[in-house]
Amino acid sequence: xxxxxxxxxxxxxxxxxxxxxxxxxxxxxxxxxxxxxxxxxxxxxxxxxxxxxxxxxxxxxxxxxxxxxxxxxxxxxxxxxxxxxxxxxxxxxxxxxxxxxxxxxxxxxxxxxxxxxxxxxxxxxxxxxxxxxxxxxxxxxxxxxxxxxxxxxxxxxxxxxxxxxxxxxxxxxxxxxxxxxxxxxxxxxxxxxxxxxxxxxxxxxxxxxxxxxxxxxxxxxxxxxxxxxxxxxxxxx
Amino acid sequence: xxxxxxxxxxxxxxxxxxxxxxxxxxxxxxxxxxxxxxxxxxxxxxxxxxxxxxxxxxxxxxxxxxxxxxxxxxxxxxxxxxxxxxxxxxxxxxxxxxxxxxxxxxxxxxxxxxxxxxxxxxxxxxxxxxxxxxxxxxxxxxxxxxxxxxxxxxxxxxxxxxxxxxxxxxxxxxxxxxxxxxxxxxxxxxxxxxxxxxxxxxxxxxxxxxxxxxxxxxxxxxxxxxxxxxxxxxxxxxxxxxxxxxxxxxxxxxxxxxxxxxxxxxxxxxxxxxxxxxxxxxxxxxxxxxxxxxxxxxxxxxxxxxxxxxxxxxxxxxxxxxxxxxxxxxxxxxxxxxxxxxxxxxxxxxxxxxxxxxxxxxxxxxxxxxxxxxxxxxxxxxxxxxxxxxxxxxxxxxxxxxxxxxxxxxxxxxxxxxxxxx
Numbered sequence: 001x002x003x004x005x006x007x008x009x010x011x012x013x014x015x016x017x018x019x020x021x022x023x024x025x026x027x028x029x030x031x032x033x034x035x036x037x038x039x040x041x042x043x044x045x046x047x048x049x050x051x052x053x054x055x056x057x058x059x060x061x062x063x064x065x066x067x068x069x070x071x072x073x074x075x076x077x078x079x080x081x082x083x084x085x086x087x088x089x090x091x092x093x094x095x096x097x098x099x100x101x102x103x104x105x106x107x108x109x110x111x112x113x114x115x116x117x118x119x120x121x122x123x124x125x126x127x128x129x130x131x132x133x134x135x136x137x138x139x140x141x142x143x144x145x146x147x148x149x150x151x152x153x154x155x156x157x158x159x160x161x162x163x164x165x166x167x168x169x170x171x172x173x174x175x176x177x178x179x180x181x182x183x184x185x186x187x188x189x190x191x192x193x194x195x196x197x198x199x200x201x202x203x204x205x206x207x208x209x210x211x212x213x214x215x216x217x218x219x220x221x222x223x224x225x226x227x228x229x230x231x232x233x234x235x236x237x
Numbered sequence: 238x239x240x241x242x243x244x245x246x247x248x249x250x251x252x253x254x255x256x257x258x259x260x261x262x263x264x265x266x267x268x269x270x271x272x273x274x275x276x277x278x279x280x281x282x283x284x285x286x287x288x289x290x291x292x293x294x295x296x297x298x299x300x301x302x303x304x305x306x307x308x309x310x311x312x313x314x315x316x317x318x319x320x321x322x323x324x325x326x327x328x329x330x331x332x333x334x335x336x337x338x339x340x341x342x343x344x345x346x347x348x349x350x351x352x353x354x355x356x357x358x359x360x361x362x363x364x365x366x367x368x369x370x371x372x373x374x375x376x377x378x379x380x381x382x383x384x385x386x387x388x389x390x391x392x393x394x395x396x397x398x399x400x401x402x403x404x405x406x407x408x409x410x411x412x413x414x415x416x417x418x419x420x421x422x423x424x425x426x427x428x429x430x431x432x433x434x435x436x437x438x439x440x441x442x443x444x445x446x447x448x449x450x451x452x453x454x455x456x457x458x459x460x461x462x463x464x465x466x467x468x469x470x471x472x473x474x475x476x477x478x479x480x481x482x483x484x485x486x487x488x489x490x491x492x493x494x495x496x497x498x499x500x501x502x503x504x505x506x507x508x509x510x511x512x513x514x515x516x517x518x519x520x521x522x523x524x525x526x527x528x529x530x531x532x533x534x535x536x537x538x539x540x541x542x543x544x545x546x547x548x549x550x551x552x553x554x555x556x557x558x559x560x561x562x563x564x565x566x567x568x569x570x571x572x573x574x575x576x577x578x579x580x581x582x583x584x585x586x587x588x589x590x591x592x593x594x595x596x597x598x599x600x601x602x603x604x605x606x607x608x609x610x611x612x613x614x615x616x617x618x619x620x621x622x623x624x625x626x627x628x629x630x631x632x633x634x635x636x637x638x639x640x641x642x643x644x645x646x647x648x649x650x651x652x653x654x655x656x657x658x659x
Contacts, residue, residue, distance in 0.1 A: 015442045016375060016383070021581030024609050061383040130575070144576040189578040194605060224608050227601040227617065 001036040004207055007049065009042050009057035010068045014094050017146065019058025021191030022090060025200050026054065033201075033218050035208060044071035048078050052087055054207040055079070059093025059147075059189065069111050072098050076114035083116050088182040088206035092192065096177070096185035097121045097149055106148065117178045117185055118154030119169075130237040132166030132188060134176040138199040140164070142232035143188025151187075153178060160186050165237055182206050195229065197222045240283070240340030243269045243276040247333020265333055266326030277325060278362035280332045280342060284316070287399075288347035288363075289500065292356040292391060293371030293411075295548045296493040299485075300371060301350040303497035303520050308346065310516040311505050316344040324355050325362075346504070353390040360397035368394050369403040369500045371493065373410040374438035375579060376545035384438060388414055403500045405492075406458050408437050425499040426458040427492050428473075431465075434488050434554060441546050442582060460499040465491050474498060474510040481514050484521040489551045494520075528648075530655040532629045537658065540647060543638045544574070546582040552638050553587055562635045563592045564628055565607075566621055566643035567599040573640040577602050585610040593635070596624035597643040621646040625654075 008023055027037040040049045044067065060068075072079075083089065097103045099116040106123035113120075127148045134141050141161060150170035153159060159169065160177025168176035168187070177186035184203070186192060193200040201217060208215040247265040269276050281288050291301045301317060308315045318331045328349060336342050351359055356368070373388045392414035395402045399420070404411045406424035415422045427435045463478065464471035470491050471480040485494065498513055505513070529539045541556060543549040543565075556563075569575050577599045585606070591613040595603040604614040618624040621643055628635055639647060651657075 012439075012442070015582075017576065018578030018581035020442075021578065021606075021609075024581065028609055061385050063383075063385050144578060146576060189576060191578055191581050194581070194609060195602075224601065224605040224614075228605045231598075231601050231619075 001034070002208075002212060003036045003038050004030055004204075004211060005049065005051045005053045006037055006039045007042060007052045007055045008039055009055065009095060010044070010060070010064075010071075011041050011058070012043065013064040013068050014058040014060035016061060016064075017059050017093065017144075017189035018191045019056075019092060019189075022056055022058070022092070022193045025191070025193035025197075026056065026204065029197070029200050029220065030204055032220050033204060033208075033215075035204075042075075044068055048075055052082055053211050054203060055082065055087060055089035055091075057089070057091045057095030059095070061094075064094070069098065072114055073112060079114060080116060083181050083183050086182050086206070086210055088203045088210075089184065090193070090203060091183065091185045092189070093147060093187055096187065097151065099183065099185055100151065100178075103149060116183050117180050118157040119151055119178060121149040121151040124148045124150045128167040128171055130166055131232065131235045132168070132176070132237075133164040133233070134161035134166075134168065134188075135164055136161035136177075136199070138196065138202050140229075140233075141186075141188060141192065141196045141199055142229055143186070143190040143192045143195065145187045146189065147187050151178075160184055195225060195232070197225050239273050239276060239279055240336070242340070243273040243280070243329075244333045244336035244340040245338075246272060247330055247336075264330075266324075266329035266331075269329045269333060270326050275362070277329050277332060277359070280336065280340070281347060281363050283342050284344055284347055286313070286346035286504075287366040288316075288349055289367040289369065289504070290356055290359065290365045290394060290398075291348065291350045291369045291371070292353055292394060293369075294353075294374045294376045294387070294545060295551075296371050296489060296496075297350045297352075299490055299522060300369070300493040300497050301348055302522055303485075303494055303517065304348050304369075304500055306520045307497060307501045307508075307513060307516050308348070308504065310519070311508055311512075313346055313505075314344045316342060316347040318349050318351075324352075325358055328359070353387050353394075356394035357390045360394045364397045364399050365394075366398065366400045367403060367500060367503060368398045369496055370395065370405070370411050370414070371496055372405055372408050372437070372547065374441065374545055374547040375582070376547075376574070384410065392417065401503065403496065403503070405437075405496070406456055407432070407435070409439055422456075423499050423503065424456050424458040425460045425492075425495040426462070427495070428461055428463045431462065435492055436547070436550065438547065441550060458495075458499075459502065460495045462491050462495045470494075472498065472514065474514070475502070477510050479510055479514050481518045483518055487551070487555050489548075489555075490522075529658040530651045531658055532625075532655050534629050534632060536629060536632050536635055538625075538628065538635045538637060538651070538655070540637050540639060540644055540651075542641065542644055544640060546579050549580075549583045549638070553583070553585070556636045556638075562628070562631065562633055563588070564594045564596065564624060564635065564637045565592060565603050566596040566624065566637060566639040566647065567603045568597040568640050568643040568646075569599050570642045572642050580606045585612055588612050591615055593631075594618055594624045594627045596621050597640065622650045625650060 100119040159175035388410040401421035594616040
């Protein structure tokens with residue numbers, strides 16, 4: 001079977017909000033589409049594998065973020081190299097923040113990021129918590145946000161989507177997440193991929209097309225995801 | 238004077254409420270809190286043997302019941318707060334109600350069950366003798382923020398204890414907090430070979446077994462759960478191996494009992510390990526959780542509270558493998574946790590076959606989660622009462638795993654439409 005190599009960044013450090021669900025969604029849907037997922041877990045201090053088709057990274061606590069920061073700076077060049085080669089990546093919350101230029105914690109500490117996204121995050125004193133709905137190129141995405149960091153995109157940095165409900169990046173400019181090349185960042189938990197199969201399949205399409213030149217999706221019964229999305233649409237912030 | 242007036246206020250408000258059948262428990266406390274901000278501290282200061290705090294993410298209620306039972310069996314007059322009223326105002330209500338007409342508390346000691354945030358506030362009012370911290374795991378992060386934040390709240394409470402701290406030597410968050418404490422720290426734990434039955438937060442969330450870290454503490458636990466089989470349990474207490482058969486069920490309660498034993502060994506200097514264990518075997522828990530009902534068609538239904546990955550995983554370990562029919566009810570109200578992402582931190586692949594019904598405001602999310610572990614859901618019925626009707630269509634024993642507010646909805650229906658079993 002055709003193998004797709006998934007790289008999961010810091011699964012033991014950044015996993016606070018059901019982030020394993022994103023990996024599970026990628027693996028199951030790859031299998032349902034007829035591909036064999038092969039997951040590599042990256043822990044601090046380890047070397048990166050050569051073959052990488054799709055990267056995922058989750059959210060974590062501030063303390064964990066400080067722990068992995070040194071490591072992500074160490075592998076930053078390799079990650080940027082993968083990004084420039086068009087490798088799709090999904091970065092959530094804590095990992096998303098580390099993919100910007102910097103994160104300034106609420107204690108005033110500056111944590112340097114790897115600048116895949118042109119953005120910076122400032123730790124705020126108010127947590128933005130609630131159900132979110134955004135409009136993106138993958139259709140409407142539903143999720144749950146829970147962050148105090150306020151992320152501000154650079155002038156030319158495109159967001160992942162426009163906020164229809166909730167706060168998004170900073171609660172002010174109606175942007176949510178970011179996209180650079182095929183790298184996506186977002187604050188959405190839920191987890192985001194099982195609840196938004198079109199987004200998951202979009203990442204899979206990029207990964208498979210990079211590796212094999214084409215992607216022929218199989219028909220997947222997403223009735224349960226549709227039911228969950230219909231309920232999410234009716235929900236309040 | 239404050240004690241007298243505060244208690245009187247509480248009693249009057251509660252009486253007024255009970256006449257109106259409003260049933261509110263917190264309102265008297267809320268009013269006392271406003272009128273007499275020092276009330277709780279000053280009332281607890283009367284107790285000749287002070288008070289102890291039981292806190293942590295899971296198991297507070299059961300552990301408090303066990304401690305109370307053991308203390309009473311040893312002749313102590315014990316004051317405790319009823320389940321659910323574990324905010325300061327709930328405690329104020331309880332104190333007012335238990336006080337005599339002069340605002341005096343005729344008790345020896347209080348055992349108070351409080352959540353992490355309240356524990357910090359309570360120790361600011363009056364210092365506890367001991368703080369028992371059971372465990373910390375991700376729970377309602379939408380309310381409390383991060384696990385580190387929750388752990389540090391417990392750390393503050395620990396720091397205020399005048400005699401010492403009792404905690405789980407296998408919980409890395411708590412061990413880290415306890416290391417900062419200058420008073421004695423007493424540990425309880427499950428034996429290392431039982432570790433798979435009691436995963437801590439880190440292990441629940443970690444992916445790579447080779448990378449799993451545990452709190453490697455060299456301290457020998459004062460009370461260790463070393464073996465269990467059915468209701469038969471073995472503890473090592475102060476170096477002595479002792480076994481007994483418990484009325485309590487659920488392996489998590491065997492560990493809660495170890496915590497209670499460790500604390501009671503400090504509070505009851507005269508009681509020997511054998512005496513404590515004998516009393517433990519008499520503890521039975523007749524309260525809101527794990528209640529059983531018989532539906533009109535004769536089917537037995539047992540309700541089990543799930544509120545975070547740790548308690549859900551424990552419930553699946555306890556009930557998932559036996560031949561039962563399962564219903565799962567997930568709500569996303571504030572008391573349940575509004576973000577249901579945590580359902581994806583629970584491994585459902587141990588369930589065999591299908592789930593009879595999912596219910597609650599997040600029924601569809603639950604069915605979606607199950608489908609990714611290959612578990613089929615027969616019916617999706619967001620309304621708990623309707624879902625119970627589905628259960629009553631088939632005979633046999635059934636377990637309902639439910640979040641807090643969904644459980645309250647189920648109880649109100651079962652109370653009217655089913656027979657409560659002992």
